[in-house]
Amino acid sequence: MISIFDYGAGNLRSVENTLGAIGAEYKLIRDAASIRGATKLILPGVGHFGQMMRALDEMKVREALIETIQSGVPFLGICLGMQALFTSSEEAPEERGFGIYEGQVKRFQGDMRIPHMGWNNLAPLRESKLLRGTGDKPYVYFAHSYYAPVVAATAAVCEYSLPYTAVLEQGNVSGVQFHPEKSGDLGLMIVRNFVES
DSSP, X not given: OEEEEOOSOSSHHHHHHHHHHTTOOEEEEOSHHHHHTOSSEEEOOOSOHHHHHHHHHHTTOHHHHHHHHHTTOXXXXXXXXXXXXXXXXXXXXXXXXXXXXXXXXEEOOSSSOSSEEEEXXXXXXXXXXXXXXXXXXXXXXXXXXXXXXXXXXXXXXXXXXXEEEEEEEETTEEEESSOGGGSHHHHHHHHHHHHHO
């Protein structure tokens, strides 16, 4: 059973539809006790880093999320849900991230279009359970103005003015900057890889 954390925003419906399409059982959860009882956990996210972190704090679930991730429960953060794993974000410097990984999420700079929206290739850096069977240059859908730094846990990068973490994978912790739920058959495969791993 996959637990999807619902903090009142985010791309819940499309994540639910994706899990339904691959035949995975799931439930929406909204409290700390349910987080601690999860056997696999997805944190979807779209929108503003500060609003998300404040919502999690108002729901009093920050510590439960961090403890559950650190306890070894398989976790998948999508878009903002992955960015939350880092120390902080330029989008809301006053708000703390989970601090699972050191580094600040930063805003794209330069002449290119911001936000980065549309399809782009991933460049895998190593073997990845999430990307199993997706080929040398998986083509997926992005929609974001902020990017996570490349860290030791980065499994694949995307290039948009500079390389940034597009897939993060270390032990039980996974994260994707792109939206697998909007990435067609390849996205379904990536979500299935998480469900079945």
